Structures are given as structure tokens and as C-alpha cells.
Amino acid sequence: MKSITYKLLLLACIAAGNNAVHAQTAPAAAKAQTITGTAKVTGSLVIEIGKPADYATVSLIRAKDSSIVKSSLSNEAGVYTIDRVSAGTYIIKATIIGYNKSFSAPFTVTAASTTVSVPLMKILPATNSLQAVNVTATKPLVERKIDRTVINVENSVLAAGNSAMEILEKAPGVTVDKDDNISLRGKQGVTVMIDGKLTYLSAAQLAQMLRSTDGNTIQSIEIITNPSAKYDAAGNSGIINIKMKKNRNVGTNGSFSANAGYGNNHKASSSLNMNHKDGSLNIFGTYSYTNNKRPQDINLNRNISSNGVNTLFKESTDMLGSRAAHNYKLGADYEVSKNNTLGVQLSGYNTAFDANTFNNTLILGAEQLNTQAVTTTANQSAERYNNFAANINNRLVLDTMGKELTMDADYSYFSNRQSNNYTNNYFYADGTTLRTSSLLRNNLPTRINIGTFKADYTNPIGKTMKLEAGVKFSYVHTNNDLRTDSILNNNWVADAGRTNLYIYTENINAGYLNFSKTWKKTSLQLGLRAEQTNSKGDSRDINGLPTINDRNYLNFFPSVFLNQELSDKHTLGINYSRRIDRPSYDDLNSFTQILNAYTYVQGNPNLRPQYTNSYELSYTYKKTYNVTLGYSKTTDVMAEIPRQIDEQKVTFITRENLAVQNAYNLNISAPFNVTKWWNSNNNLTGFYLGFKSDALQLNDGQYAANANSINTFTLNKTVKLEGTFNYQSPLTYGLFHIRSNYGFDGGISKSFAAKKATLKFSVSDLFNTRKQNLTVKQGNLNFNVFQKNETRVARLTLTYNFGNAKIQSRRHNSGASDEQGRVKAN
Numbered sequence: 001m002k003s004i005t006y007k008l009l010l011l012a013c014i015a016a017g018n019n020a021v022h023a024q025t026a027p028a029a030a031k032a033q034t035i036t037g038t039a040k041v042t043g044s045l046v047i048e049i050g051k052p053a054d055y056a057t058v059s060l061i062r063a064k065d066s067s068i069v070k071s072s073l074s075n076e077a078g079v080y081t082i083d084r085v086s087a088g089t090y091i092i093k094a095t096i097i098g099y100n101k102s103f104s105a106p107f108t109v110t111a112a113s114t115t116v117s118v119p120l121m122k123i124l125p126a127t128n129s130l131q132a133v134n135v136t137a138t139k140p141l142v143e144r145k146i147d148r149t150v151i152n153v154e155n156s157v158l159a160a161g162n163s164a165m166e167i168l169e170k171a172p173g174v175t176v177d178k179d180d181n182i183s184l185r186g187k188q189g190v191t192v193m194i195d196g197k198l199t200y201l202s203a204a205q206l207a208q209m210l211r212s213t214d215g216n217t218i219q220s221i222e223i224i225t226n227p228s229a230k231y232d233a234a235g236n237s238g239i240i241n242i243k244m245k246k247n248r249n250v251g252t253n254g255s256f257s258a259n260a261g262y263g264n265n266h267k268a269s270s271s272l273n274m275n276h277k278d279g280s281l282n283i284f285g286t287y288s289y290t291n292n293k294r295p296q297d298i299n300l301n302r303n304i305s306s307n308g309v310n311t312l313f314k315e316s317t318d319m320l321g322s323r324a325a326h327n328y329k330l331g332a333d334y335e336v337s338k339n340n341t342l343g344v345q346l347s348g349y350n351t352a353f354d355a356n357t358f359n360n361t362l363i364l365g366a367e368q369l370n371t372q373a374v375t376t377t378a379n380q381s382a383e384r385y386n387n388f389a390a391n392i393n394n395r396l397v398l399d400t401m402g403k404e405l406t407m408d409a410d411y412s413y414f415s416n417r418q419s420n421n422y423t424n425n426y427f428y429a430d431g432t433t434l435r436t437s438s439l440l441r442n443n444l445p446t447r448i449n450i451g452t453f454k455a456d457y458t459n460p461i462g463k464t465m466k467l468e469a470g471v472k473f474s475y476v477h478t479n480n481d482l483r484t485d486s487i488l489n490n491n492w493v494a495d496a497g498r499t500n501l502y503i504y505t506e507n508i509n510a511g512y513l514n515f516s517k518t519w520k521k522t523s524l525q526l527g528l529r530a531e532q533t534n535s536k537g538d539s540r541d542i543n544g545l546p547t548i549n550d551r552n553y554l555n556f557f558p559s560v561f562l563n564q565e566l567s568d569k570h571t572l573g574i575n576y577s578r579r580i581d582r583p584s585y586d587d588l589n590s591f592t593q594i595l596n597a598y599t600y601v602q603g604n605p606n607l608r609p610q611y612t613n614s615y616e617l618s619y620t621y622k623k624t625y626n627v628t629l630g631y632s633k634t635t636d637v638m639a640e641i642p643r644q645i646d647e648q649k650v651t652f653i654t655r656e657n658l659a660v661q662n663a664y665n666l667n668i669s670a671p672f673n674v675t676k677w678w679n680s681n682n683n684l685t686g687f688y689l690g691f692k693s694d695a696l697q698l699n700d701g702q703y704a705a706n707a708n709s710i711n712t713f714t715l716n717k718t719v720k721l722e723g724t725f726n727y728q729s730p731l732t733y734g735l736f737h738i739r740s741n742y743g744f745d746g747g748i749s750k751s752f753a754a755k756k757a758t759l760k761f762s763v764s765d766l767f768n769t770r771k772q773n774l775t776v777k778q779g780n781l782n783f784n785v786f787q788k789n790e791t792r793v794a795r796l797t798l799t800y801n802f803g804n805a806k807i808q809s810r811r812h813n814s815g816a817s818d819e820q821g822r823v824k825a826n
Contacts, residue, residue, distance in 0.1 A: 037084050037085045037086030037087065037109070038084065038114070039084075039085045039086070039087075039109045039113040039114060039115070039116060040081060040082070040083050040084075040085065040114065040115045040116070040463065041060060041081070041082045041085050041090070041092070041109070041115075041116045041118060042079070042080065042081045042082075042115060042116070042117055042118070042400065042401075043079075043080060043092065043104070043117060043118030043119070043120070043121065043400075044074075044077070044078050044079050044080075044120050044121070044400050045058070045074050045078045045079075045080065045094050045102075045120075045121050045122075045123060046078055046120065046121075046122050046123070046338065047096075047099065047122070047123050047124075047125075051078075051280075051335065051338060052074075052076065052077050052078030052079075052338055053074055053078045053094065053096060053123050054074055054075065054076045054077070054078055055073050055074060055075075055076075055096075056073065056074045056078070056080075056094050056095065056096045056123065057071065057073065057094070057095045057096070058071065058072045058073065058074055058080040058082070058092060058093070058094050059071045059092070059093040059094075059095075060072075060082050060085065060090050060092060061090060061091045061092070061093055062088060062089075062090060063088075063089040063090055063091050063106045064089065069085070069090070070082050070085070074094075075402065077338075077339070077397045077400065077402070077404075078338075079400045079401070079402065080094075081463065083463060085109050085116075086109070087109055087110055087111045087113070088108070088109055089106055089107070089108045089109075090106070090107060090108075090109065091103055091104055091105075091106050091107075092104040092118050092121065094121055094123055095123075096123055099123045099124060099125050100123065100124050100125070102121050102122065102123045102124070104118050104119065104121055105119070148222045148223060148224040148225075149172060149173075149222070149223040149669065150220050150221070150222050150223075151171055151172070151220060151221040151222075151223070152219075152220045153167055153215065153218050153219070153220060153221060154218070154219045154220065154245065156722065162215040162764065162795070163210060163211045163212070163213060163214065163215055163290065164210040164211070164213035164214075164215060164218060164242060165207060165210035165211045165213075166211075166215065166764065167215050167218065167221065168182065168210065168221065168240070171221055171223065171240075171708075172223070172669070172681075172683035172685075172708040172710075173185045173223065173667065173683060173685050173706060173708070174223070174240070175706060175728055181640075182206075182240070183237065184223065184225065184237040184238050184240070185225065185237065185630070185663075185665045185667065185685050185687055185706070187236065187237035187632070187661075187663050187687075187689065188237065188733070189235060189236035189237045189581045189610070189612070189634075189638075190235055190237050190238060190239070190240055191232070191234045191235030191238070191239045191240070192206055192210075192239075192240050192241075192242065193239060193240070193241040193242065194241075194242050194244065195241075195242070195243055195244055196241060197391075197410070198232060198234070209349065209351075209385075209387075211323065212290060212323065212325030212327065212349060212351045212385075213288070213290075213325075213327060213349075214257075214259075214269045214270075214271045214288040214289075214290050214327070216257040216259065216269070216271045216288070216797065216799065217244055217245055217271050217273070217286055217288050217327070218242060218243070218244060218245065219243045219244060219245045220243045221240065221241070221242055221243070222239075222240070222241040222242075222243065223238065223239075223240055224238050224239040224240075224241065225237070225238040225614075225616065225628075225630070226238065226559075226575050226576075226577050226614055226616050226630075227239050227559075227577065227579075228514060228525065228527050228559050228561065228577070229512040229513070229514055229527025229528055229529040229557060229558070229559045229577075230456070230468060230470065230512055230514055230527065230529075232472070232510070232531075233510075233529055233531055233555070233557040233578075233579050233580045234579070234580060234581060234582065235579060235581065236579050236580075236581050236610060236611075236612035236614075236632070236634055237612075237632075244286070244329070245273055245286070251276070251277065251278075251803060252274075252275070252276045252803055253274075253275055253276075253801075253802060253803020254272065254273050254274040254275055254801075254802060254803055255272075255273045255799060255800065255801045255802070256270075256271070256272050256273075256799070256800050256802075257269075257270060257271045257272075257797060257798065257799040257800075258270045258797070258798050259795055259796070259797040259798075260795070260796050261292075261793050261794060261795035261796070262793065262794055263790045263791075263792055263793035263794070264293075264295055264790050265292070265293035265294065265295065265320075265790065266291075266292065266293060267291075267292040267293075267793060267795065268290070268291045268292065269288065269289065269290040269291070269292075270288065270289050271286065271287065271288035271289075272286070272287050272288075273285075273286045274286075275803075280334055280335035280336075281332065281333075281334050281335075282332065282333045282334075283331070283332045284329075284330075284331055284332070285328070285329060285330040285331070286327075286328065286329045287326070287327070287328045287329075288326075288327045288328075289324075289325070289326055289327075290323065290324070290325045291323070291324045291325075292322075292323055293320060293321065293322045293323075294320075294321050294322075294323065294789065294790050295318070295319065295320050295321075295789075295790050296317075296318075296319045296320075296321070296787065296788070296789050296790075297316075297317070297318055297319075297787070297788045297789075298315075298316070298317040298319075298785065298786070298787045299314075299315065299316050299317075299785070299786040299787075300313070300314075300315040300316075300317070300599075300783060300784070300785050300786075301313070301314050301315070301783060301784050302315075302598075302651060302782070302783040303782040303783065304644065304646055304649050304780075304782075305646065305780065306646040306647055306649065311363060311364070311365065311372075311649060312363070312364040312365075313361055313362070313363055313364075313598060313649070314361065314362040314364065315359060315360070315361045315362075315596070315598075315599075316359070316360050316361075317357060317358070317359045317360075317596070318357070318358050319355050319356070319357040319358075320355065320356055321353060321354070321355040322353070322354050322355070323351065323352070323353045324351070324352045325349060325350070325351040325352075326349060326350045326351075327347075327348075327349045328347065328348060328349070329345065329346070329347040330345070330346050330347070331343065331344060331345035331346065331347075331391075332344055332345075338397075339396065339397040339398075340394070340395070340396050340397070341394070341395045342392075342393070342394050343391075343392070343393045343394070343395075344390075344391065344392050344393075345390070345391040345392075345393075346388075346389070346390050346391075347388075347389050347391075348386070348387045348388040348389060349385070349386070349387050350384075350385070350386050350387075351383075351384070351385040351386075352382075352383070352384055352385075353382075353383040353384075353385070354380075354381065354382050354383070355379075355380075355381045355383075356378075356379075356380055357377075357378070357379040357380075357381065358376070358377070358378050358379075359376065359377040359378075359379075359596045360374070360375075360376050361374065361375045361376070361377075361596070361597070361598065362374055363375070370429065371429040372428075372429060373426065373427065373428060373429065373434055374426075374427045374428075374429065375424065375425065375426050375427070375597050375598075376424070376425045376427075377422055377423070377424050377425075377596040377597055378422070378423045379420055379421065379422050379423075379596075380420070380421045381418065381419065381420045381421075382418075382419050383416070383417070383418045383419075384415075384416070384417045385414075385415075385416050386414070386415045386416070387412065387413065387414050387415075388412070388413045389410065389411065389412040389413075390410070390411050390412075391408060391409070391410045392408070392409050393406065393407065393408045393409075394406065394407045401460055402458065402460040403458065403459050403460065404457070404458045405455065405456070405457050405458075406455070406456045407453075407454070407455045407456075408452075408453070408454050408455075409452070409453045410450070410451065410452045410453075411449075411450070411451050412448075412449075412450040412451075413447075413448070413449055413450075414446070414447070414448040414450075415445075415446070415447055415448075416444075416445070416446040416447075416448075417443070417444070417445045417446070418442075418443070418444040418445075418446075419441070419442070419443045419444075420440075420441065420442050420594070421439075421440075421441045422438075422439065422440040422441065422594065422596075423437060423438075423439055424437060424438045424439075424440070424596075424597050425437045438486065438487070439486065439487040440484065440485070440486050440487075440495075440594065441484070441485050441486075441492070442482065442483060442484040442485070442498065442593075442594065443482075443483050444480065444481070444482045444483075444593075445480075445481050446478065446479065446480050446481075446586075447478070447479045448476065448477070448478045448479075448585070449476070449477045449478075450474070450475070450476050450477075451474070451475045452472065452473065452474040452475075453472070453473050453474075454470060454471065454472035454473075455470055455471055455472075456468065456469075456470040457469045457470060464517060464518045464519070465515070465516065465517050465518075466514075466515070466516045467513070467514070467515055468512075468513070468514035468515075468516075469511075469512065469513050469514070470511065470512050471509075471510065471511045472508075472509075472510045472511075473507075473508075473509055473510075474506075474507065474508045474510075475505075475506070475507050476504075476505065476506040476507075476585075477503075477504075477505050478502075478503070478504045478505075478585045479501075479502075479503050480501070480502040480503075480504075480585075480586065480589055480591070481501050481502075482498070482499060482500055482501075482502070482591045483499050484498035484499050484592075484594075494542055496541065496542045496543075497592070498591070498592050498594070499541070499542045500539055500540060500541050500542070500589075500590070500591050501539070501540045502537070502538070502539045502540075502588075502589040502590075502591060503537075503538045503540075504535070504536070504537050504538070504585050504588060504589070505535065505536050506533065506534070506535040506536075507533075507534045507535075508531055508532065508533050508534075509531070509532045510529060510530065510531040510532070511529070511530050512527060512528065512529040512530070513527065513528050514526070514527040515527070521564065521565035521566075522562075522563065522564050522565070523561075523562070523563040524561070524562050524563075525559075525560070525561040525562075526558075526559075526560055527558065527559040527560075527561075528556060528557070528558050528559075529556070529557040529558075529559075530554065530555070530556050530557070531554075531555050531557065531580070532552075532553075532554045532555075533551070533552070533553050533554075533555075533582070534551075534552050535550075535551045535552075536548065536549070536550050536551075537549040537550075537588050537589075537605055539589060539590055539591075539605060547590070547605065549588070549605050549606070553609075555580060555611075556578075557577070557578045557579060557580070558576070558577070558578055559575070559576065559577040559578070560574075560575060560576045560577075561573070561574075561575040562574045562575070569621060569622050570619070570620075570621060571619070571620040571623070572617075572618070572619055572620075573616075573617070573618040573619075573620070574615075574616065574617050574618070575615075575616050575618075576613070576614065576615050576616075577613075577614050578611065578612070578613050578614075579611070579612045579614065580609050580610070580611055580612075581609060581610045581612070581638065582609045583604075583607040583608075583609065583638060583655070586603060587603055587604060587607055587638075587655050588603060588604070588605050588607055589603040589605070590602065590603050590604065590605050591603055592652075598649060598650050598651065599650070599651050599652065599653075600650070600652045600653075601652065601653045601654070602652050602653070602654045603654070603655075604654050604655050604656060607638060607655055607656070607657065608636050608638075608657050609636065610634050610635065610636045610637045610638050610657070611634065611635050611636065612632050612633070612634040612635075613632065613633050614630065614631075614632040615630065615631050615632070616628055616629070616630045617629045617630075624671060624672075625669065625670050625671075625672075626667075626668070626669040627666070627667070627668050627669075628665075628666070628667040628669075629665075629666055630663075630664070630665045630666075630667070631662075631663070631664050631665075632661075632662075632663045633660065633661070633662055633663075634660065634661040634662075634663070635659070635660055636657040636658075636659075637657065637658045637659075637660065637661040637691070638655050638656070638657060638658075639655065639656060639657075639658050639661075639691070639733075639734040639735075640653060640654075640655055640734065640736075641653070641654055641655065641656045641696070641734065641735060642735065642776055642781055642783075644780055644781055646780055651781075651783070656695075658691055658692065658693040658696070658698065658734065659692045659693050659694060660691070660692045661689065661690065661691055661692075662688075662689075662690040662692075662701070663687060663688065663689050663690075664687060664688045665685060665686065665687035665688075666685070666686045666687070667683070667684070667685045667686075668682075668683070668684045668685075669682070669683050670682045670683075670684075677713060677714045677715065678711065678712070678713050678714075679711070679712045679714075680709065680710070680711045680712075681709070681710045681711075682707075682708070682709045682710075683707070683708045683709075684705065684706075684707050684708075685705065685706045685707075686703070686704070686705045687703075687704055687705070687706075688701055688702070688703045688704070689701055689702065689704070689731065689732060689733060691732075691733075691734050696735070696778065696779070697779070698734075698735070698778065700732055701732060702730070702731055702732035702737075704728075704729045704730065704731035704732075705727075705728075705729045706726075706727070706728050706729070707725075707726065707727045708724070708725070708726045708727075709724065709725045709726075710722070710723075710724050711723045711724070718750055718751045718752065718755070719748070719749070719750050719751075720748070720749050721746075721747070721748050722745075722746065722747050722748075722749075722762075723744070723745065723746045723747075724744070724745040724746075725742070725743075725744050725745075726742065726743060727740070727741075727742040728740060728741045728742065735776050735778045735781070736774045736775075736776055737774060737775045737776070737777075738772070738773070738774045739773040739774065741769075741770060741771065741772070741773075742769055742770070743764075743765045743766075743767070743769050743770040743791065744765070744766045744767060744769075745762065745763065745764045745765065745766065746762065746763055746766055747760060747761060747762030747763070748760070748761055748762075749761075753800075756800060756801045756802065757798070757799065757800045757801070758798070758799045758800075759796075759797070759798050760795075760796070760797040760798075760799070761794070761795070761796050761797075762794070762795050762797075763792070763793070763794045763795075764791060764792065764793050764795075765791035765792040765793075766792065767792075768791065768792040770789075770791040771786070771787065771788045771789075771791075772785070772786070772787040772788075772789075773785070773786050773787075
């Protein structure tokens with residue numbers, strides 16, 4: 001479909017045309033406004049090659065005086081409809097930039113007419129058109145729509161050179177914690193989609209992919225806090241949909257971007273976006289490469305009490321990671337006929353991440369003054385992530401009234417391999433050896449196969465109602481083969497307690513119905529989604545003994561959306577939805593992943609899905625300023641829980657189901673123009689998260705706030721400044737008490753070469769203030785963590801656009817979006 005920019009431009013032209021008519025033919029226009037008819041005029045438009053003339057300007061002209069009565073736009077199928085036409089004789093005029101005007105033969109609407117169909121009209125290209133006409137309208141950086149917030153990062157100064165994860169960290173209402181878990185309005189459980197497709201990756205694997213994705217390849221980010229039944233039911237706090245750039249112009253064209261940056265270490269990325277459209281065939285492709293180093297410093301202090309003796313552990317960890325990533329996408333759309341488009345797409349990524357980590361732990365006695373012992377852990381890790389995905393899709397327009405059927409079939413393959421080599425040394429305080437060094441190594445190859453099929457049907461019923469229905473089937477097979485070895489008598493021997501094979505299969509069968517009805521100032525949407533889940537976890541120890549976890553359950557997920565326009569300036573909305581979050585595949589595996597001699601991570605095969613009921617009340621002023629009040633209740637909430645074995649002085653992290661999470665939030669979105677050259681988008685979210693768990697003797701919560709302000713300063717036609725400030729107040733999440741965090745970003749851009757080229761310079765976290773600091777004091781747990789990543793980075797980015805710029809190709813959403821979001825990586 002054409003870009004929102006082009007649609008807005010056409011609507012502006014219609015408004016300008018109507019204003020001109022009012023000025024020139026006021027009596028006729030006034031007369032037309034006083035008469036309200038009941039007939040509907042409809043028809044179809046095509047251009048010279050038989051392709052639907054989408055988003056053409058369609059005018060209803062009174063035959064006797066050539067005055068314009070009403071105007072409209074044709075849709076993607078070239079179909080237009082003009083409602084409430086009174087009796088009379090009319091002509092249809094259709095126009096598109098670069099084409100000749102087209103006129104229908106005169107036709108008559110009588111008092112008894114209900115629907116008048118105008119014969120098919122063909123629009124021919126202008127023979128004396130200008131060599132090049134560039135008309136542009138700048139999208140606002142942040143758009144507030146009825147069901148989502150859209151951040152248009154495509155031309156943002158601050159997006160240049162950043163990864164997808166770094167851009168998300170700056171999005172309104174979004175926070176990313178020290179472990180790369182993404183939260184929306186304070187709540188975890190966000191579903192991340194790429195071009196409408198679920199990623200099926202766990203939090204860690206998703207973070208790996210997002211950090212490997214060049215921000216220059218992103219068009220926009222959509223934040224949907226309360227999705228309808230049409231979407232997969234996963235994601236208790238909503239959906240974040242990342243739309244990638246797709247060149248949409250006729251002919252051969254594209255864009256190239258190169259970026260260089262430096263903080264404590266180098267950063268580099270480049271991307272190429274190509275498109276070729278000729279007649280009914282459109283071929284497109286994207287390739288990007290990133291290479292960077294990223295340091296990370298972590299300090300952990302633990303106080304452990306065992307048999308009345310207190311021991312303090314002071315740990316410091318330094319890690320330097322190096323990432324090189326290739327991302328690619330190749331696809332084609334073919335218009336089999338004017339009503340049928342077939343598409344195929346191949347995509348994937350290959351990422352290498354190598355890290356050297358050194359941990360130093362001081363063990364202090366009861367007085368916490370004298371060091372009793374020192375341990376060091378050095379780890380050399382290598383991680384390789386490979387993904388290949390294939391999609392075939394078909395869009396079929398069934399009639400001229402908007403009836404449509406779309407189908408998607410997807411296959412995805414993930415191959416991840418992690419290897420670690422640990423060297424542990426133990427010393428007394430005076431430096432003498434406490435005990436012999438221990439060597440440990442592990443390998444964790446993971447293979448994931450995902451297949452999905454989905455079909456969506458849209459059926460308009462009259463001019464005010466619409467019925468949507470769809471089905472989706474998905475199948476996931478994962479295989480994790482963890483092997484841990486330690487040195488015994490100078491030989492590598494398998495560690496039975498840390499070696500296992502885990503195979504997980506899951507099948508989800510889903511269907512939904514959505515019904516919408518629009519009155520004059522009221523709109524209603526009712527939806528119901530059903531999802532039947534069949535899963536099996538098979539964990540086998542070193543001897544092949546299995547532990548089987550079989551689950552089969554059926555859930556229903558209703559949704560209700562009601563919108564009431566009180567006046568031209570005031571709109572109220574209320575909505576409700578029920579959602580589910582299933583455990584990630586790795587979280588269900590009971591294997592142990594070592595971090596250092598005293599810390600590890602362990603899965604939980606008994607982890608249950610969590611269910612959320614969400615309610616929202618919204619108010620919009622002038623279709624721009626928005627206030628939303630929300631409440632959600634999550635049962636069996638999955639939370640990251642630290643556990644401690646006092647006698648062994650070991651702490652491990654696992655996920656467990658708490659009883660309830662209650663979340664309240666108030667969100668205020670206030671974009672405004674301070675001056676003609678200063679635009680400010682502001683977002684403030686206040687929220688309360690409360691957790692209850694009898695097993696943990698937990699009943700705790702805290703009020704918190706998240707603020708985000710993005711300011712754009714247009715100095716002249718070619719120079720633009722941007723500045724961003726975000727702030728996260730202290731908050732409580734489960735057992736974790738997290739301190740405040742804030743940061744500033746700034747950048748400047750200069751366009752040249754007739755605006756085909758842009759040079760951007762930006763600095764993230766100008767004052768180097770972004771950090772993670774948290775504490776846990778619950779039962780026998782008493783520790784705090786301080787983590788500082790490399791956040792202050794200066795970047796220089798050059799982007800060049802080449803080729804033609806006219807006709808857009810379509811964007812499609814595949815069905816493999818939800819399952820991919822639950823695969824893990826580090």
C-alpha cells in the first residue's frame with residue numbers, strides 16, 4: 001500500500017480542492033450541503049496496465065454546473081464509494097499525479113436509488129508530464145492512532161547507526177532491564193513482532209537478534225497495548241511490531257547507508273536496500289552488516305548467613321563482547337491478476353558473538369573487614385546464531401466491496417551453538433593456593449524448527465459493518481543438547497548433573513472472529529479468539545532417563561473495543577482483552593547454565609502459562625492528545641526468582657509462578673508544536689505493580705513512573721536537530737527493587753544532493769548516566785547488583801537514496817510471528 005505520507009498528501013489535496021470550490025462556487029456548495037441523500041455511488045479504477053488505481057482522488061461532479069459535490073479516495077483494489085448522494089445527474093472525475101484526468105459518462109441518481117454502479121474507468125499516463133515531481137510530507141516522529149502508538153524512526157537522527165534494541169530502549173513507555181527483558185508500561189511479557197510476524201524467540205535470543213539488526217533498516221515501531229482477537233493471544237503487556245524498510249517504488253531503486261561509531265570501542269554498520277518493479281513483478285531485497293565491541297561491567301555483593309555465620313561475597317565481572325552479524329531478506333510479489341497477488345520471501349541472519357569474561361570474587365568473614373579467600377573465573381565464550389525463514393503468501397480480492405482473503409505459509413529454522421570454557425582459581429587472602437584450579441567447559445547446541453499456516457478473511461457487510469475471521473496452525477520442535485565436562489585425572493569427564501538432552505514440541509491451533517459496527521459517532525468491535533495448545537517436554541539425563549511433561553489445554557480470549565466521538569474535539573474509548581503468555585522453550589528445560597563458581601541459572605519444567613485480563617479507558621483531544629487509564633490482573637505470573645543454597649553459598653536464578661500481579665497505569669501522550677521549527681513529543685506513564693505469592697511470603701508493590709520526551713528542531717530545509725530525554729523512576733518487580741535510570745541523546749542531520757543524501761551525527765547517553773542498579777532483600781536473600789554497559793557512543797551515518805520514487809508495493813504479514821518470540825539467546 002502507499003505510505004501514510006502519500007495518503008495524507010492526497011487528503012490534503014482533497015481538502016484544498018474542496019476549499020477552492022467553496023471559495024469559487026459558494027452558492028452551489030451551500031446548496032449541496034443542505035441536501036442529504038441516501039444513495040451510494042461505487043465503481044472501480046484501473047491504470048493502463050490493468051492494475052488497480054489505488055488511492056486515486058475521486059470527485060463526484062454535478063453535471064449541470066461542473067461543481068464538485070463530494071470527494072473520496074479509491075482503496076488498494078481501486079474501488080471507491082461515495083455515500084449519501086442526493087438525486088441528480090453526475091459525472092465521476094478521477095485523478096492521480098502523473099496521469100491524465102479521467103471522466104465517466106453522465107449517470108443519474110433517482111430518489112429511489114440505493115446503489116449506483118459506475119462502469120470501470122481507465123486512467124492513462126500523462127503524455128506531457130514533468131520529468132520529475134517530488135512532493136513530500138514529513139511524518140511526525142510519534143503518531144498516536146486509535147489502537148496503537150507509531151514511532152516513525154525511518155528518518156530520525158537518533159535512529160541512525162543504533163541497533164533495533166537501542167532504538168527500543170528510547171521508545172515511549174518501553175524499558176529494557178539488565179538482562180535485556182523488554183517491559184511496556186512497567187510490565188514484562190511483551191510480544192515482539194517483525195513486519196507483523198512473531199519472532200518465536202526467548203528474551204535472550206530476541207535481544208541477540210535485535211542487537212544484530214541495523215536501525216537504518218527499520219521504518220517504524222508500533223506499540224499496541226491492548227491488541228484485538230485478530231492477533232495471537234500471547235503478550236500480557238501488549239505487542240511491539242517492528243516494521244522494516246521495504247523499497248516501494250517503480251523501476252530500479254534503493255538506498256545505501258554506512259555508519260561508524262565509537263564509545264569505548266568501535267561500532268560499524270552498513271545496509272543496502274534494493275527494489276525492482278516492472279509491470280506485475282516486484283523484486284526486493286535488503287542486506288545489512290554490523291560489527292561492534294561492547295563492554296559490560298557488573299558488581300554483585302551478597303550477604304549469606306549459614307549456621308549463624310555471615311559471609312560477604314563481593315564480585316566484580318568485566319566482559320568484552322565482539323559481535324559480527326549479517327542480516328538478509330529477498331522477496332518477490334507477482335500480480336497474477338488485478339485481484340490476486342502472490343508473494344514469496346526468504347530471510348535470515350548469521351551472528352557471531354565472542355566474549356572474554358573475567359570474574360573476581362572476594363570472600364569476607366563476619367566482620368566484613370578481612371578477606372578470607374579470593375576466587376577468579378575466566379571464561380572464553382563463543383556463540384553462533386543462524387536463522388533461515390521462508391514465507392509464501394497470497395492476497396485475493398474477492399469483489400469490489402472490499403471482501404478479501406489472505407493466506408500465509410511459513411517455515412523457520414534456528415540453529416544456535418554456545419560454548420564456554422571456564423577456568424576457576426581459588427586463593428587464600430595472602431595469595432597462596434586454596435585448592436587446585438578447576439576447568440569446566442560446556443556446549444549447548446540448539447535447533448528449532450517452526451512451521452505455521454494462517455488465513456484471514458475480511459467481509460464488509462454494507463457500509464457500516466465488517467466481519468473478520470481467521471485460522472492459524474503452528475508447530476514447533478526444539479532440541480537442546482547440553483554437554484558439560486570437567487577435568488578429572490587429566491581427562492575431560494561428563495558432569496552428570498549438568499548434562500542433559502531436552503526436546504520440546506508444541507502445536508497451537510487457533511481461530512478468531514471479529515465483528516465491527518460503526519454508527520455516526522460510535523464504533524464497536526467484538527472479538528473472540530480460541531487457542532488449543534498441545535505441548536510435550538522431554539528431558540533426558542546423561543543416562544537417557546526421561547522426564548516427560550505433557551500439557552493439553554484450550555483457552556478462549558475475548559476482546560471488546562468501544563469508541564465514542566463526543567464532538568469533533570473529544571473522543572472516549574474503552575476496551576478489554578484477555579491474553580496468555582506461555583513459558584519460553586528454554587525456561588521449561590531444567591538444565592543448569594553456569595555463570596561463575598557461585599552463580600548459575602536453572603530452568604523450571606513445571607512453569608505454567610500466565611493469563612492476563614486487561615482493561616483500558618482512553619480519552620483523546622483533537623485526535624492528538626491522549627490520556628489512557630489501564631488496569632490488568634495477571635494470574636500465575638511468571639517471574640524471575642533468585643534462590644540461595646546457604647550451605648553451599650550458591651545463588652541461582654530460575655523462573656517461578658507467583659500468585660497474582662496487579663498493574664495500574666496512567667499514560668499521557670502530549671505531542672505539540674512549540675514553534676514552527678520546534679516539535680515536541682512527550683509521553684508520561686505512571687504505574688503501580690503489585691505482586692502476591694504465599695509461597696514466597698510476598699505481598700509487595702510500588703508506584704513508579706516513566707517519562708520520555710523527543711524534540712525535533714528544524715533549522716532550515718536541510719538541517720534538523722533532535723534531542724531525547726527519558727527517565728525511569730525506582731520500581732519494584734517481584735523480588736527486585738530497581739533504582740532510577742535516565743539519559744539524554746542528541747543528534748543533527750544535513751541533507752544534500754537534492755535531498756537524496758543525508759549525513760547524520762548523533763551521541764547516545766551524552767552524560768553517560770544510563771545504568772542498572774537493583775537490590776533483593778527477601779527471606780535468606782540479601783544482595784545488590786550494579787551493571788554498567790557501554791551507552792555513550794558517538795555515531796556518524798551517511799545515507800544515499802537512488803532510483804525512481806513513484807508506486808508503492810504492498811507489505812504483507814506472515815503467520816510465523818508468535819512462536820518465534822519464545823526462542824532464547826544470550
